[in-house]
Amino acid sequence: MAQRGDTLRRIALQYGVAHAALVAVNPQRGESEPLVQGELVHIPVRLPRRYVVQQGDTTESLAAKLGCGEARLRELNACLTEGQPEAGQVLEVPGPHADRIVQVEAEYGPAQTAADLQRLKRAFPFITVTTIGRSVMGKPIYAARIGEGAFRWQVNAACHANEWITSALLMRFLEDYGRACRRRGAIGGKDAAALFRKCTLWAVPMLNPDGVELVQEGAPPSHPFYRELNAWNRGSASYRRWKANVRGVDLNDQFPAHWEEERQRRRIHEPGPRDYGGSAPLTEPEARAIADFTEMMDFHAVLALHTQGEEIYWNYRGCEPPEARHWADRLGHASGYRPVELTGSDAGFKDWFIERYRRPGFTVEAGFGHNPLAPESFDDVYDEWLRLMTEALDLPS
Known part of the structure; x- marks a missing residue:
């Protein structure tokens, strides 16, 4: 069941399944539509990635070859805790970037x-x-x-x-x-x-x-700016094209460097997804x-x-x-x-x-x-x- 802040990509990352597989088993919904809190999402069975140890493999060479950290490889495979792998052993392979702090398999918010x-x-x-x-x-x-x-x-x-x-x-x-x-x-x-x-x-x-949160998660009715955002976004539930802040002001048109000239060039004088520089700089x-x-x-x-x-x-x-x-x-x-x-x-x-x-x-x-x-x-x-x-x-x- 989807929780606040969930997206299909974040759920896929959480359960260790491919994003494409998760989309495939949930054909009833559009990929770009934000999830609704409480919505049921079907999770496909996760098939672990495995590797058969080859002659000459070491824990260090396997970590480099498989794109993972040695510590995580040992954590998943008890046979590696006491020594080097032996040819023919079957190992479970960590997911990509498993040893990374910054994970980018899903929306980064x-x-x-x-x-x-x-x-x-x-x-x-x-x-x-x-x-x-x-x-x-x-x-x-x-x-x-x-x-x-x-x-x-x-x-x-x-x-x-x-x-x-x-x-x-x-x-x-x-x-x-x-x-x-x-x-x-x-x-x-x-x-x-x-x-x-x-x-x-x-x-x-x-x-x-x-x-960023608006683009990734949408604006449910509980959002404090729901009515304004819904109007500025012309009733669409998708905010993928939104560049502005939550008040509909484009932050990169907000600085006092010929601000008035940019305002006249843009000819956008009300909040919206992009290009509105606000009522004044900053x-x-x-x-x-x-x-x-x-x-x-x-x-x-x-x-x-x-x-x-x-x-x-x-x-x-x-x-x-x-x-x-x-x-x-x-x-x-x-x-x-x-x-x-x-x-x-x-x-x-x-x-x-x-x-x-x-x-x-x-x-x-x-x-x-x-x-x-x-x-x-x-x-x-x-x-x-x-x-x-x-x-x-x-x-x-």
Whole structure:
């Protein structure tokens, strides 16, 4: 029976079954429709994945071959607790990424972000977490710090609600960076300890938690904004196309950088799924939180992570510093994304930062497809993002 916050993908992850198999045994419902609390969902039988040990296999080589951790492999197979496997033994194989903190087989929302930040703190004591503000509905907006360098980077994600996969991209990077620092190894081909000493990274993984929750779970009648949201969404129960916060304000049109010009260009003067910049700049608590945090920390550079398009925007009305284009080229070379000199766009976070501080600011459009990008695309997009982020940390001289 579906509980509050459940989705088909989250149920599939919980029961260890394939999402496609769960959809197949529940043909009565549309995949994109939010589950109703109390709705019955049929769970297919889970068939364990098994492996026959080959000559020369070791626990270490099996973990690498099967894409899992040694500890989890031993946990599932008692025969491995006292020594090495023997040829012919049949082993149960953990699911993919079983040893990961940040799991992305299902929708990644505010609850997952909050829980994983605590797990990251426990696993890597050099990661600190703070709250920089609260959303319209009172959800905390977190920032995580890693590194001790003089150069201060800020990276934020999930400004747009249906781009929630960006939160998972940023959180997975924190996990991998933490692991690399702990083992004194490399990340993205670069020495993690050297990056740690060079830069202090502040990551804001989910700027718009109310909007993300709305996209993933819908708005039941008990939602405090149910009537308004239903009207703004034209009666549709699906919020997959929703980018704004829960008050129908697009947070990336909320910043005081030629805000009025953007408002006139958009010609949208009431709340809705996207492109409404509010009645004035910084009216929304999420936009105010990131602006106040940016002013307080006096960052040397910022990066706003969005989806999709595989592009890097690096300029704003000629206010960007001389090194901005060169940095964008380096980020593009590392990731395969295309640096774009953008015109005809105002009031975004990157725009405001560049105009106010005359320092490097970037918007990265990760991945390619239609928002929200499916979790199945995560691994491919993450490979690009990992290379881009490690290059970003290596940019300062």
